[in-house]
Each structure stands twice: as structure tokens, then as C-alpha cells.
Amino acid sequence: MTGVPPTTTAPERDPAGVPVRGLTVLYDDRTAVGLHLCAWLARRPRLVPLELLPAGSAAAHARFPGLGGDPLHEITVVGDSGQVYRGSRAWIVLLWALREHRPLAHRLADPAGAKEARGAFLAAAKWRGPQWHGTPWGGHVHQRADGWSYHPVTGWTYAPPSRAGTGPATR
Structure with a gap:
């Protein structure tokens, strides 16, 4: 993928020029938006395989022990070559992985578009429920x-x- 550099990479790999052949999506399975995201992604036609993994699960901790950050409070996407995407970059790379939304991902891959990435993704997913900050306890x-x-x-x-x-x- 071009245009959206990963926020971090695994130290033993250099993802520059390496094609992304698969993505692992770490999502919060304790929130309405996380559950909606997972269900919606599972139904979408993909150009890149996606593995959906609850961020707080034992499997996620075992596979990504030194990931850092807080994948329970921000979506995290990990590429098969060690790329780690968070925040707006994670939303863009998810759109990029989906057949029907790749053109939108390319439009959002510049700094101006990146600010709108999360909203564009949730609109594409037709998320109409309470947002994380609109529910008691932040939706958690x-x-x-x-x-x-x-x-x-x-x-x-x-x-x-x-x-x-x-x-x-x-x-």
C-alpha cells in the first residue's frame, strides 16, 4: 500500500517495498462499535485477507506481546510484514483492504483526508449507534x-x- 506509512514496524523487519498480503485487526470486543466493526468487516468482500482478533484476548497477547499502545481504546491493524497501523492510518488501511472501498482509502491517504478517515469508515460501515464518547463510561x-x-x-x-x-x- 502506498500513501499511508505504518506508524511503527517490528524491529526485525523492513516493510518498505514489501507487499501487504494479510492484516490482523485488533478490535475491542467489549464495545458496541468494536462488535459492529467486526461483524461488518466479516461480511465485506476483501482484496487483502483480514483476521479479526479481540485485542484483549490471550491470542492477541501471545501473538503481539510487545505491541504497546492501547489496542483496546484505539483500533490497531498489524500487517503480515510487521507494519503496525493505529488511529486514522488503521481506518485507512482497513478501507484499502476492502474491494468496494479501496478508492476511498486512496482519497483519504493524504493528511487532509486522514483527519476524516475514522468517520468515513464508520459511515461506510453504516454505524449509527452511540459513539465511544457518547455513552456512559466512554462505551466501554x-x-x-x-x-x-x-x-x-x-x-x-x-x-x-x-x-x-x-x-x-x-x-
Whole structure:
């Protein structure tokens, strides 16, 4: 892909001139926008294979242990040659990977377009739900110490707090 340099690269690889043959999308599976993004991407015709991986999963931590940043609060896309895209560059590279949106990605790949990349992506995905900053707790799961948590999509759930060295928690 040209026009959108990665924000960082893996130190053992030089991605310059290396074609992108696959992308891993690290998304927050605890937010409505993250779940919508994953479902929408799974249905789109692609020019580049996409692997969708929850950012907080054990698999993501095992595959990308030194990734840094906070993929739970900003979308992160990792190329198969070590490229790491975050923020507007991640949204652009995702559009670039999709057959019907590659022309839009090329239009957004300049500095002026990059400012609009996230909005363009969410518009293409027809995201009409509450945005991350428009919901209580920023659209993320709110967890309390007593085991109750609130998810903007699924509502309240209870998981007993872990107590090392004791039996199972009871209500």
C-alpha cells in the first residue's frame, strides 16, 4: 500500500517495498462499535485477507506481546510484514483492504483526508449507534469490584470476584 506509512514496524523487519498480503485487526470486543466493526468487516468482500482478533484476548497477547499502545481504546491493524497501523492510518488501511472501498482509502491517504478517515469508515460501515464518547463510561465495559459489570450492548452481568485460596463465591 502506498500513501499511508505504518506508524511503527517490528524491529526485525523492513516493510518498505514489501507487499501487504494479510492484516490482523485488533478490535475491542467489549464495545458496541468494536462488535459492529467486526461483524461488518466479516461480511465485506476483501482484496487483502483480514483476521479479526479481540485485542484483549490471550491470542492477541501471545501473538503481539510487545505491541504497546492501547489496542483496546484505539483500533490497531498489524500487517503480515510487521507494519503496525493505529488511529486514522488503521481506518485507512482497513478501507484499502476492502474491494468496494479501496478508492476511498486512496482519497483519504493524504493528511487532509486522514483527519476524516475514522468517520468515513464508520459511515461506510453504516454505524449509527452511540459513539465511544457518547455513552456512559466512554462505551466501554464498566466493572465494579463486587463482580457486577455493565456492557453498553448486553447490559448488567455478574461474575463472582476471584478470591485466591478460597472456595467459590456465593451470592
